Amino acid sequence: MRVLLVEDDHVLGSAIHSHIEHQGHGVDWVKRLDDAEDACATQTYGLILLDLGLPDGRGLDFLKQLRARRDDTPVIITTAQDQIEVRIEGLNAGADDYLVKPFDLGELTARLSAVARRYSASSDPATQIGDVQVDLGRRQISSNGRDIILTSREWAVVDCLVRNRGAIVPKSVIEDSLYAFGAEIESNAVEVFVSRIRKKLGHDFVTTSRGLGYAVAAK
Structure with a gap:
């Protein structure tokens, strides 16, 4: 599966990138929303791992635009904001799952697998x-x-x-x-x-x- 990682924190992004790649997935890592837009325009992804606070805007706005153009690529939000209102807004915007920082990389693997199963082309995985x-x-x-x-x-x-x-x-x-x-x-x-x-x-x-x-x- 090809994963787009949208994360501006270098230490966290590097750890996530290495972990996902070690699991056997291809990973494209970008740190800005405009780069994420460019990546989505040139590549098809199996999943997007999306931070909410980016230097050039809100991850939620990117997600809303994604869904507005009927792009149903699975999206897992990652954020340090654990308020219930933020989670609800993210899910209502079209997110498939939510991870609050800091999170265990083992939990990330489980969430990736769960989303991949839900979006399997066949009802029988x-x-x-x-x-x-x-x-x-x-x-x-x-x-x-x-x-x-x-x-x-x-x-x-x-x-x-x-x-x-x-x-x-x-x-x-x-x-x-x-x-x-x-x-x-x-x-x-x-x-x-x-x-x-x-x-x-x-x-x-x-x-x-x-x-x-x-x-x-x-x-």
């Missing part, structure tokens, strides 16, 4: 692809009933492909799921991760359409 069962919300995968351990980057590739199952996913889109903006991308990174995934899940789990991209079966 577990997807069967051949002999492989994938539960994106719980980040669990098994092959022939045997649990498989994936690295964070392998998970990022599987997540991208399964969310777009049945369609050919261009290499550039998979690269976006692997790295945040500005990160150096090795030319053969996608091929390397696809090869590792095939070794763990079977060669037929990922198909290659030469010159177009990669795909997993619709079912």
Whole structure:
């Protein structure tokens, strides 16, 4: 899942960024609302982690504008303001969840997973692809009933492909799921991760359409 982190506190933002990335998600970190607008205009996100007090405005105004243009990207608000009125205003503006600073990073992981499950494309979060069962919300995968351990980057590739199952996913889109903006991308990174995934899940789990991209079966 690709996450947009909107947070102007450098220490907290750095900790959150590292934690989410370690969980296997791609993260774009911005410190201003205008940069958040630019990011949303050029990238599709699975979730936005939004601070309320930014140098160039209120996070709630950004959220309201997001919903006004019918953008239903899940949003979790993070703020030091724990007054009930602020929470109600955020939820009424279209937030999906609320975290009051300081919060435990383990709680953040749980909230991210809960929101991801709610927004799963399928009412059944577990997807069967051949002999492989994938539960994106719980980040669990098994092959022939045997649990498989994936690295964070392998998970990022599987997540991208399964969310777009049945369609050919261009290499550039998979690269976006692997790295945040500005990160150096090795030319053969996608091929390397696809090869590792095939070794763990079977060669037929990922198909290659030469010159177009990669795909997993619709079912």
